[in-house]
Amino acid sequence: MLTLASLGPRELRARLRGPGLRLQTGPFVTCVQSPLALLADTLAAMYADYPVLEEGGVADFHVRLSGSNGLRRLVRPQVHFHYDGMAPFQPLPLAQAFPMFEWAMNWCVSSQANSWLVIHAAVIEKSGLAAILPAPPGSGKSTLCAALVNRGWRLLSDELTLVRLDDGRVDPLPRPVSLKNASISILRDYAPEAAFTRPVADTVKGTVAHMRASSESVARAQETAMPAWIVFPKWQAGAPATLTPVPQARAHMRLAENAFNYSLLGETGFQAVARLAEQVRTFDFEYSVLDDAIAVFEQLLRERA
Amino acid sequence: MTALPVQLPLLLRALREPAAMAAFSEREWDLLLRQALASNLAATLGLLAEEAGVLAALPARVGRRLGWARTVWERHLQAVDFELRQIKRALAGTGLPLILLKGGAYATAGLPAGAGRLFSDIDILVPKEQLADVESLLMLHGWAGTHHDAYDQRYYREWMHELPPMQHMRRASVIDVHHAILPETAAARPDPARLRAAARPIPGQEGVYTLAPCDMVLHSAVHLFSEGEYHHGLRDLFDLHRLLCHFGAEPGFWAALPARARELELARPLCYALRYCTRLLGTPVPAAVLDAARAGAPHAALQALMDALFLRALQPPHPSCADAFDGAARAALYIRGNWLRMPPLMLSRHLLHKAFLSPKAEPAR
Numbered sequence: 001m002l003t004l005a006s007l008g009p010r011e012l013r014a015r016l017r018g019p020g021l022r023l024q025t026g027p028f029v030t031c032v033q034s035p036l037a038l039l040a041d042t043l044a045a046m047y048a049d050y051p052v053l054e055e056g057g058v059a060d061f062h063v064r065l066s067g068s069n070g071l072r073r074l075v076r077p078q079v080h081f082h083y084d085g086m087a088p089f090q091p092l093p094l095a096q097a098f099p100m101f102e103w104a105m106n107w108c109v110s111s112q113a114n115s116w117l118v119i120h121a122a123v124i125e126k127s128g129l130a131a132i133l134p135a136p137p138g139s140g141k142s143t144l145c146a147a148l149v150n151r152g153w154r155l156l157s158d159e160l161t162l163v164r165l166d167d168g169r170v171d172p173l174p175r176p177v178s179l180k181n182a183s184i185s186i187l188r189d190y191a192p193e194a195a196f197t198r199p200v201a202d203t204v205k206g207t208v209a210h211m212r213a214s215s216e217s218v219a220r221a222q223e224t225a226m227p228a229w230i231v232f233p234k235w236q237a238g239a240p241a242t243l244t245p246v247p248q249a250r251a252h253m254r255l256a257e258n259a260f261n262y263s264l265l266g267e268t269g270f271q272a273v274a275r276l277a278e279q280v281r282t283f284d285f286e287y288s289v290l291d292d293a294i295a296v297f298e299q300l301l302r303e304r305a
Numbered sequence: 306m307t308a309l310p311v312q313l314p315l316l317l318r319a320l321r322e323p324a325a326m327a328a329f330s331e332r333e334w335d336l337l338l339r340q341a342l343a344s345n346l347a348a349t350l351g352l353l354a355e356e357a358g359v360l361a362a363l364p365a366r367v368g369r370r371l372g373w374a375r376t377v378w379e380r381h382l383q384a385v386d387f388e389l390r391q392i393k394r395a396l397a398g399t400g401l402p403l404i405l406l407k408g409g410a411y412a413t414a415g416l417p418a419g420a421g422r423l424f425s426d427i428d429i430l431v432p433k434e435q436l437a438d439v440e441s442l443l444m445l446h447g448w449a450g451t452h453h454d455a456y457d458q459r460y461y462r463e464w465m466h467e468l469p470p471m472q473h474m475r476r477a478s479v480i481d482v483h484h485a486i487l488p489e490t491a492a493a494r495p496d497p498a499r500l501r502a503a504a505r506p507i508p509g510q511e512g513v514y515t516l517a518p519c520d521m522v523l524h525s526a527v528h529l530f531s532e533g534e535y536h537h538g539l540r541d542l543f544d545l546h547r548l549l550c551h552f553g554a555e556p557g558f559w560a561a562l563p564a565r566a567r568e569l570e571l572a573r574p575l576c577y578a579l580r581y582c583t584r585l586l587g588t589p590v591p592a593a594v595l596d597a598a599r600a601g602a603p604h605a606a607l608q609a610l611m612d613a614l615f616l617r618a619l620q621p622p623h624p625s626c627a628d629a630f631d632g633a634a635r636a637a638l639y640i641r642g643n644w645l646r647m648p649p650l651m652l653s654r655h656l657l658h659k660a661f662l663s664p665k666a667e668p669a670r
Contacts, residue, residue, distance in 0.1 A: 029366070031335075056332045058366040062339060084339050085624050114376040115369055264380050 005048035013040050020062070022053040026162070026173035026221050028109065031059040032101075036067055036079065042098040042197055046176045046210060049218040061108040065101055067094060083108070096200055099208045102178060106159050109173070110260040116162040116171065117272040118260045123161040123170055124153040126301055129228035130170045132161050132280070134258040137205070140235030140287075143183040146211055147290040148297060150191035155217040156225060165268055168275050169224040174217040176210035184209045190290060229300055230255065230282040233293075241292040243283040243300075251282035313585075314626045316340040319350060320543055321587045323357035326350075334367045336625055343623040344539045347374035349421030374421075381423050385412050388427055388478050393512065395446035399438055403513045404430040404504045406483060406524060410515040411544070414507045418547040422540070426470060426479040430501065430516075433484040440468055440482065448473050448480055456658055464490045464647060486524050487531070490647035495527070495569035518552040519565040526578035527571050533642020535618035535635055539585075542619050545578050546586040553589070563597035572601025581615055614638050 004012065004023065015021040016039070020031040023043075034040070064082040067073060068091070078091035081104045088107070092100050110118050121134035122145035131153075135141035142158055149155040156170055158177040163170055176197070179187055184199055184207065195212040230251060231243075246254070255273050256262045262269040281300075287293040315337040319326050329337060341347045351371030354360040360368060393403055405413055408424030431439050444450070452461065452469040461469045466485035472478070485497045503517035516524055525548060529541040552558045566575040576598045582588035583595070602608060617634035620626040643652055 056330075056335075058331050058335045058338065058364055058370075060366065060370060085343060112373050114373040264376065266380055266383060 002052045002054070003048065004044065004050050004052050007052060009040070009044060012044055013037070016040050016043075019055050020059075022055065022057065022059055023047065024051040024053060025105070025175055026157075027171055028061065028113070028173070029053055029057065029059045030061045030063060030105065030108065033062075033064040034066065034097075036065060036094075036097050038094070039065055039079075039097045039101060043101075045195065046098075046197060046212050049215045060113075061105075063101075063104055063108065065097060065104075093202070096203050096208075098197060098210065099178075099200055099203055102176065102210065105175065109160055109162075113162070114261055114264060116164060117262070117265065117269060117276075119161040119163065119255065120159070120258045120260060121161040122158050123156040123225075124148050125156055125170075125172075125225040126153050127305070128225055129301065129304060130156060130225035131229040131231055131297065131300070132170070132227055133231050133233055134161075134255065135233055139233055140183075141233055142178055142180070143186065143235065144233050144287070144290070144293055146177045146179060146183070146187050146194075147190055148294060149177070149214065149217065150187075150194060151294050153297070154220065155213050163227070163272055163276060164224070165265075165272055168272065168279065169226055171224055172217070172221045174213040174221055176212055179209050179211060181206045186290075187211060227276055227280050228304055230276070230280050231285045231297075232283070233285045233287065235288065236286045237288055239286040239288045241285070241287040241289070241296045243285050243296060246282040246284055248277050248282070251280075252277040314340060314621055316344060316346065316350075316539070316621045316626075317585055319353070320346075320546070323353040324359055326354050326357070327359040327362045331364050334364055338367065338370055340621040340623045340625060342374075344621045345423060345537060346421070346540055346543065346621075347371060348378035348423070349540075349543070351375045352420045378421050378423060382412055384478075385409060385427065388476070388480075389413060389513070391446065391473075392427065392429070392443075392480060395442050395448075396439060398442065399435060401431055401435060401439070402501075402504060402506075404501060405507075405513060405515055406430055406486075407528070410521065413510060413513060414515050416548070417551050418544045420547075422544070426481045428467075428481045428483060430483045430486075430497065430504075432501065433497070436468065436482065436484055440471070443471055443480065443482070447475060456662065460655070464488055464651075486527060488646050490651060491531070491645060493527075493570040493573075495523075495571055499569065500524075518548075518555060518558055519562050520569075522548050522552065522562065522578070523566055523569060523571045523575060526574040530574040530577045530615075531642060531645045533639040533646075535638055536622050538619045539621055542581060542585065546582050546588045549579075549582060549588050549590065559591050559594045563594060563600070566598070566601065572598070573603070574601075576601035577611070577615065581619055585616070585619055614641075 012021065016032060016034045020033045023030050023032055062084040066080050068077045072078060077094040079094050079097040079100055080087065080091045081089050081100055119132065119134055121132050122141050123130050123132045124145060133141050133145060145158050155174045156172040157174060160173055161170060162173055188196060197210045199207050199209040201207045232254065252273055255277060259273065262273060315333055319337060341350045351360065351374060354363060354371065396403060406428035408422055409427040411419030411422060448471040450469050450471055452458065457469065461467065466488050467481050467483040470479050470481050486495055487493055500516055500520050503520055504514040505517055507513045507515060515521060522545065525545050529545065563575065566572045579590050579595055579598050583590050603611065614634045614637055617631050618638050647655065
């Protein structure tokens with residue numbers, strides 16, 4: 001199988017500048033075009049192990065990230081995102097090219113991939129069982145997810161949980177984990193062997209860095225998992241790691257609030273969420289220390305065995 | 306006659322002959338999907354493939370992608386049905402027939418033209434004398450007027466053929482209340498009373514009507530060919546194609562169409578509709594009808610110019626279908642669209658006002 005790393009830097013740039021790099025992430029193929037050297041370098045570092053497809057097949061998404069034209073190239077240059085000729089977002093400062101790529105990739109999936117129930121949640125796996133972590137920004141979801149995947153859990157996704165509509169299993173979509181502000185240095189200390197992008201300051205989400213998904217999680221991207229827990233995490237200074245059960249009806253409503261296409265899927269969406277809420281144990285989870293949090297997840301796994 | 310491009314865009318080939326989709330290669334699909342998405346025709350394409358019995362034979366990724374669009378359309382139909390019931394309830398007291406126009410009519414009547422079609426507003430036609438009643442009833446039921454500045458109010462209420470769009474305060478759905486199908490200021494003034502008199506009840510939907518088949522075609526044509534904005538040009542042309550194919554099977558439809566067009570002063574748009582439907586989509590129009598419709602054709606020089614414009618603007622709005630003159634053609638049609646709306650002096654006053662006096666819209670975030 002051809003991977004991005006095996007293309008080599010010259011061929012990678014040639015594809016990005018020319019017909020497009022056909023990058024496979026989980027169940028999706030995205031055709032990426034970009035003349036930006038910054039983006040090419042970061043892609044090479046963050047997506048080295050991902051499969052790359054040859055031209056001549058069907059891509060799900062066609063995206064282009066380009067720089068500014070004319071004078072703007074010299075004064076505060078920007079990065080523009082194009083979705084096959086349309087420009088759904090305002091341009092951002094050029095330094096934010098990679099975060100913009102990641103956000104755009106999320107948007108492609110969350111706004112269109114209606115053959116799944118798409119939940120705004122991190123999801124991780126161990127022993128074939130998936131823990132879904134939905135949460136609003138700022139709750140420490142990505143931090144917790146990043147810590148868990150550096151202590152033996154497999155990354156399925158940091159941002160988008162894809163629940164299949166036919167059998168309720170989760171399809172992995174492993175991509176770099178997005179970390180913000182204080183979380184960046186916490187994770188660097190916690191997982192010194194992991195690879196990170198250089199932090200980008202002053203984005204709408206503050207300072208942002210991405211942690212590379214492990215080679216193992218990328219290699220096993222076709223291996224589905226059965227949802228076993230839904231955990232709504234909340235980081236709280238000084239709080240002991242505590243699980244509080246959430247009743248099933250309440251869990252249904254909160255899942256629905258966190259799903260991108262719950263209403264769009266209509267009855268199918270309702271059934272998918274109902275089945276999910278039925279088959280998992282749902283908790284609110286407060287924590288302050290990552291190791292304690294991980295011990296709680298291991299305990300959940302033991303209880304299930 | 307302007308020659309057609311030797312090779313039609315993939316999307317036009319698929320729309321002309323849906324069964325041909327089975328033979329497209331993956332490489333062709335990669336482009337065809339993009340053309341269909343840009344034209345807002347992805348759900349339509351999936352339904353056409355299904356109707357032609359070729360959906361299962363398409364590459365898996367293509368079938369999946371078309372399915373995503375279909376889900377959006379199915380949810381849209383549900384929302385339209387709900388919205389229609391709310392409108393019916395709001396207007397029940399008027400005793401007026403609820404005459405639906407365009408997308409809302411196609412969807413509710415279950416016409417082939419509605420298959421896969423998304424639209425943002427529900428359009429209804431009411432007598433001008435009853436506009437005020439209808440407006441206040443809709444307001445009582447939660448729809449509020451938009452375009453509050455005094456000039457816009459005058460523009461809609463004195464010159465246009467509809468109220469300013471009304472948006473529901475909670476659901477944000479939009480309803481356009483029409484009293485005619487062309488602006489009061491346009492040269493042609495099809496008599497709305499005739500359209501209303503010929504309206505047809507939708508079976509199973511008590512009190513809800515569509516225009517008569519000929520009128521539905523003519524309204525679709527006049528709408529498309531006096532537009533200024535052609536982003537949905539191909540989608541709207543395909544509406545016409547499907548209406549013509551569907552109603553063409555009804556006895557008497559073809560014979561009545563050119564005569565009805567003359568009666569409603571819409572011979573020119575009908576001529577364009579048949580011309581571009583047959584040329585771009587291969588619509589089977591009887592030769593005698595084409596001959597009769599030619600009475601509405603412009604003189605040869607103007608026809609050549611309109612061909613140059615429409616044969617570009619009616620292509621899929623995707624970079625793979627644009628030539629060097631595409632932008633110019635779309636710009637020229639934008640000017641023409643405004644030109645047809647009102648007489649020159651009035652138009653220049655209108656454009657000056659819009660350019661310098663109207664408050665600017667909030668910049669998009």
